[in-house]
Amino acid sequence: MINQLISSAENKIKLAENKNLLDVSAIRRHFLFPERGRIVTNNAASTQPPKELLNLYTDLSKDYENVHRGQSNASRYITNLFEESYNIITKFINAPDRRNIVITRNTTEAINTVMYSLLTQFRDGDNIVTTFMEHNSNYVPWYGLCKEILPKFGIKVECRLARFQPQTGELDLTHLKSLVDSRTKIICCIGASNFLGTKIHLHLVKEIADYSGYLQPNGECRSLLLVDGAQLIPGTFTDFHTLNVDYLCFSFHKMLAPFGIGVLCAKQHLLETSLPFLYGGDMIAEGDVSPDYVGYNSLPWKYAAGTPNILGTIISAQALRLLLDLALNPDEQKYFLTTNEFNIQTVEGAMNRISSHIKMLTEKAMYILSRIKGITIYGPKNVNRRTGLISFNVAGCNPFEIAEELNKAGVESRAGCHCATLAHKYLKLDPPASCRLSFYFYNTIDEAEFAAETVNKIVNSKNRIDISLNTNENTLNNGLTK
Numbered sequence: 001m002i003n004q005l006i007s008s009a010e011n012k013i014k015l016a017e018n019k020n021l022l023d024v025s026a027i028r029r030h031f032l033f034p035e036r037g038r039i040v041t042n043n044a045a046s047t048q049p050p051k052e053l054l055n056l057y058t059d060l061s062k063d064y065e066n067v068h069r070g071q072s073n074a075s076r077y078i079t080n081l082f083e084e085s086y087n088i089i090t091k092f093i094n095a096p097d098r099r100n101i102v103i104t105r106n107t108t109e110a111i112n113t114v115m116y117s118l119l120t121q122f123r124d125g126d127n128i129v130t131t132f133m134e135h136n137s138n139y140v141p142w143y144g145l146c147k148e149i150l151p152k153f154g155i156k157v158e159c160r161l162a163r164f165q166p167q168t169g170e171l172d173l174t175h176l177k178s179l180v181d182s183r184t185k186i187i188c189c190i191g192a193s194n195f196l197g198t199k200i201h202l203h204l205v206k207e208i209a210d211y212s213g214y215l216q217p218n219g220e221c222r223s224l225l226l227v228d229g230a231q232l233i234p235g236t237f238t239d240f241h242t243l244n245v246d247y248l249c250f251s252f253h254k255m256l257a258p259f260g261i262g263v264l265c266a267k268q269h270l271l272e273t274s275l276p277f278l279y280g281g282d283m284i285a286e287g288d289v290s291p292d293y294v295g296y297n298s299l300p301w302k303y304a305a306g307t308p309n310i311l312g313t314i315i316s317a318q319a320l321r322l323l324l325d326l327a328l329n330p331d332e333q334k335y336f337l338t339t340n341e342f343n344i345q346t347v348e349g350a351m352n353r354i355s356s357h358i359k360m361l362t363e364k365a366m367y368i369l370s371r372i373k374g375i376t377i378y379g380p381k382n383v384n385r386r387t388g389l390i391s392f393n394v395a396g397c398n399p400f401e402i403a404e405e406l407n408k409a410g411v412e413s414r415a416g417c418h419c420a421t422l423a424h425k426y427l428k429l430d431p432p433a434s435c436r437l438s439f440y441f442y443n444t445i446d447e448a449e450f451a452a453e454t455v456n457k458i459v460n461s462k463n464r465i466d467i468s469l470n471t472n473e474n475t476l477n478n479g480l481t482k
């Protein structure tokens, strides 16, 4: 009897837990890659697009027209969809208003937008603090500003790099704090590392920025904070309002949408008072151009010079609606292509399900990988501190060869420095490379297991070949010396 009670209680717990599990088989029916038998585990580079988003290109093409540039029904229709896309993005990341949103090509362009819009605000003797954990996209623009652009105007600005703990992959906040002072105009920090997988304690970085004492042009006394959210936002609930950072950048091609659209979400007063990044059509106030004066358009259009990637923007925003559907109920289209409202709690619920699934995959793969002799897995040991990527090296194995062998077994991975060149060099990796598996919410637990087991097999068979080569060499040498 007691046993029956226990097992029925256990079943109830399991059922409750199951409610929170993603329906991965149903989710996978929305994609083309399973038909190819592909094991897509290079999602930190780009994710796969659901069929609905690809079909949307064709559907939208029936009313193909430019935005803000015509009086036709088609132009009005596409303009409405385009403008509504800004609202969807705003809601998804809980920004106050669509005036906070700048649409770019990708995260890299979003970061460059900040760099160019602040260019003229830097004062001689200022500094920028970033970290050794950055993707090159959040280091090279600041390097360029400090080493190449500002010196041409006689302005010296230092670019400082905060360290991370090699063993744990955690950002060294004490070191970061020691680099920040009353001349730190901006701190530029990754949200989650694309190499170590570490999620940064952003509220602690924010605290450091807030107490720097830097005098900003509007009288505020603090450093600005830019967060590169490219690896954070696709798998982790991210709320711009709560984070309270100044700039948040990310790319849609890492969260289901096809290539071509990124976002800069910024505090409105910063976009209002900064110079535009690109100058040209549509970013000017209607009719306000004369030989001596140009008036800018209101936000968000001040940062939308030239004909934008219209279809890309609409489809990327719909990718967010579809992501909610896939996470919450993949058999129903409650949000995709509808006008149904969603709030931040809906997004949080969906993203938490996605995070839990990715965590489960990562934990499984890390467990298998960690038993491989000679392996080094970079970043935090605790999956709660990580995103869904695992970078590793195995002593005596070339990471590129592992990736090639994985590919032969049908497992897609990435070897290289993943544009985290500073971090690879900081760890003195030679070559500056690692092999990386990265999961998204359409991956199954079997795929995570198979990918990790395949690494294990590759390493074992290489070790066997090495041993037999050594044995042969010894036999040969012995033969020769005799």
Ligand SMILES: Cc1ncc(COP(=O)(O)O)c(C=O)c1O
Binding pocket: 044, 045, 106, 107, 108, 109, 135, 137, 138, 190, 192, 193, 194, 228, 229, 230, 231, 251, 262, 419
């Ligand atoms: C952390 C991080 N930042 C920036 C980028 C650059 O993104 P994009 O190529 O979309 O500009 C990436 C891409 O891998 C990334 O992982």
